[in-house]
Amino acid sequence: MSAVISTDICIIGAGPVGLFAVFEAGLLKLRCHVVDALPQPGGQLSEIYPKKPIYDIPGYPEILAGDLVDNLMKQCAPFHPTFTLGERVERFEKLANGSFQLATTDGTEITCKAVAIAGGLGSFEPRKPAVENLERFEGGKGVHYMVRDPEHFRDKKIVIAGGGDSALDWTNFLAGVASEVTLVHRGTTFRGAADSAEKVKTLAEAGKIKLVLSSNVTHLHGNGHLQEVTITGNNGEAETVPLDAFVPLFGLTPKLGPIGDWNLDLTDDAIVVNTEDYSTSLPGVYAIGDINTYPGKLKLILCGFHEAALMCQGAFKYIFPDKKYTLKYTTVNGAPSL
Amino acid sequence: MEDIRIYVEEAPGQRRELEAPTDMGLSLMELLKANDYPIQATCGGMALCATCHVEVLAGPPLPEPSDDEWAMLDTLPVLHETSRLSCQIRLHPNLDGLVVRIADPA
Ligand SMILES: Cc1cc2nc3c(=O)[nH]c(=O)nc-3n(C[C@H](O)[C@H](O)[C@H](O)COP(=O)(O)OP(=O)(O)OC[C@H]3O[C@@H](n4cnc5c(N)ncnc54)[C@H](O)[C@@H]3O)c2cc1C
Ligand code: FES
Numbered sequence: 416m417s418a419v420i421s422t423d424i425c426i427i428g429a430g431p432v433g434l435f436a437v438f439e440a441g442l443l444k445l446r447c448h449v450v451d452a453l454p455q456p457g458g459q460l461s462e463i464y465p466k467k468p469i470y471d472i473p474g475y476p477e478i479l480a481g482d483l484v485d486n487l488m489k490q491c492a493p494f495h496p497t498f499t500l501g502e503r504v505e506r507f508e509k510l511a512n513g514s515f516q517l518a519t520t521d522g523t524e525i526t527c528k529a530v531a532i533a534g535g536l537g538s539f540e541p542r543k544p545a546v547e548n549l550e551r552f553e554g555g556k557g558v559h560y561m562v563r564d565p566e567h568f569r570d571k572k573i574v575i576a577g578g579g580d581s582a583l584d585w586t587n588f589l590a591g592v593a594s595e596v597t598l599v600h601r602g603t604t605f606r607g608a609a610d611s612a613e614k615v616k617t618l619a620e621a622g623k624i625k626l627v628l629s630s631n632v633t634h635l636h637g638n639g640h641l642q643e644v645t646i647t648g649n650n651g652e653a654e655t656v657p658l659d660a661f662v663p664l665f666g667l668t669p670k671l672g673p674i675g676d677w678n679l680d681l682t683d684d685a686i687v688v689n690t691e692d693y694s695t696s697l698p699g700v701y702a703i704g705d706i707n708t709y710p711g712k713l714k715l716i717l718c719g720f721h722e723a724a725l726m727c728q729g730a731f732k733y734i735f736p737d738k739k740y741t742l743k744y745t746t747v748n749g750a751p752s753l
Numbered sequence: 754m755e756d757i758r759i760y761v762e763e764a765p766g767q768r769r770e771l772e773a774p775t776d777m778g779l780s781l782m783e784l785l786k787a788n789d790y791p792i793q794a795t796c797g798g799m800a801l802c803a804t805c806h807v808e809v810l811a812g813p814p815l816p817e818p819s820d821d822e823w824a825m826l827d828t829l830p831v832l833h834e835t836s837r838l839s840c841q842i843r844l845h846p847n848l849d850g851l852v853v854r855i856a857d858p859a
Contacts, residue, residue: 464796543830545830577828578827579828581828605827606820606824607824665829668795668802668803668804669795
């Protein structure tokens with residue numbers, strides 16, 4: 416996929432802090448494009464603890480992490496942010512006129528007047544199983560570490576590997592989309608959500624999916640594109656299964672990734688910022704939320720929200736050095752919109 | 754209460770001895786982090802991230818993993834028979850002599 420997107424601020428990271436930055440930028444009439452390596456917004460809240468209550472968000476004595484993300488999405492919606500999800504920002508370049516050009520792993524290009532890095536712990540990357548030839552079939556040749564668009568698998572033969580919640584959930588969902596779904600799990604029991612495990616078993620008993628327990632996918636074969644996998648049982652017996660796509664779902668883990676190579680001042684994998692406006696060592700580039708560091712830094716959502724508000728003021732001045740901005744309360748301006 | 758000794762196998766046959774207090778309610782993950790081992794422990798010890806994965810190589814028997822710990826271990830691509838989440842192991846006097854290896858971060 417390839418596209419060129421032009422915006423005022425490109426926000427790298429759709430965690431809570433990146434999403435709130437969209438709202439704060441919107442109040443200043445700045446447009447935002449948000450990129451995240453995850454297929455859904457919310458950062459750590461969606462990936463690690465969507466069902467856990469949070470108690471330290473002002474005005475919410477208790478709110479589930481997943482609900483906070485939904486609310487942040489609603490709060491920034493009036494400003495019509497655009498999103499590129501499931502792609503990691505890889506390339507980063509400052510142009511002679513002070514603007515920026517960014518590119519993702521999938522070739523999406525973004526030009527913008529300022530960059531806000533809200534990258535948290537880094538981009539969430541898939542944990543990869545030890546399967547021969549795995550890398551050879553990455554990048555659209557048959558191996559998918561996330562399900563971004565279930566339609567991609569319509570009427571295809573797929574093999575899913577894993578025993579956690581996402582392997583179970585996607586097996587259940589794709590059973591009605593793909594022409595053939597095989598779930599391979601190295602154990603004999605599933606300890607993920609009991610109802611999803613039950614559903615998988617019912618589908619298997621009804622012959623709607625194939626369940627291969629006590630086994631691992633060990634080899635991938637194909638000529639250019641993935642054509643077959645070898646599934647080896649814990650007893651050493653192996654079978655070869657033809658397929659169109661292999662979907663190993665072993666969770667994601669955060670890695671600092673390319674942000675470390677963008678020549679910004681870093682300390683212990685965190686970006687050093689000026690607390691006046693959360694600017695980095697490169698003018699026009701800001702860092703907010705868990706990814707930044709300064710004396711007294713607290714890695715809390717609340718603190719990231721505060722940083723987002725000050726960052727937008729700084730970005731406004733960078734983008735419009737000649738315009739004067741006077742602070743107005745949202746209660747004065749009425750319902751926010753661009 | 755007496756300190757106990759925990760051993761970390763840093764390379765085959767190469768073990769580093771760590772002295773661990775047992776009266777502070779620490780987890781093995783916290784002990785490893787305090788000794789600058791490169792584990793992320795993203796979730797801070799809530800059995801939600803599996804970035805504190807260790808392999809238990811030898812030593813006294815450990816209590817069985819809880820369902821939450823199992824569920825998290827199940828998500829890992831590489832699981833050893835003695836894999837554990839170090840944040841779920843409390844340092845206790847009867848763990849003296851435990852030998853662990855920090856699993857490769859996937
Ligand atoms: C279990 C747990 C419980 C917590 N409880 C609380 C709590 O009760 N209260 C509280 O205030 N805080 C809590 N926290 C901390 C809170 O989750 C973080 O402070 C918060 O998520 C930081 O938000 P963020 O937007 O900066 O980063 P993140 O939530 O980490 O989001 C960053 C996003 O950036 C993306 N990204 C990074 N690099 C790239 C790139 N190159 N290209 C594309 N995308 C990229 C990542 O994929 C990720 O989605 C908790 C954390 C955990 C793990
Ligand atoms: S620290 Fe997250 S599972 Fe142990």
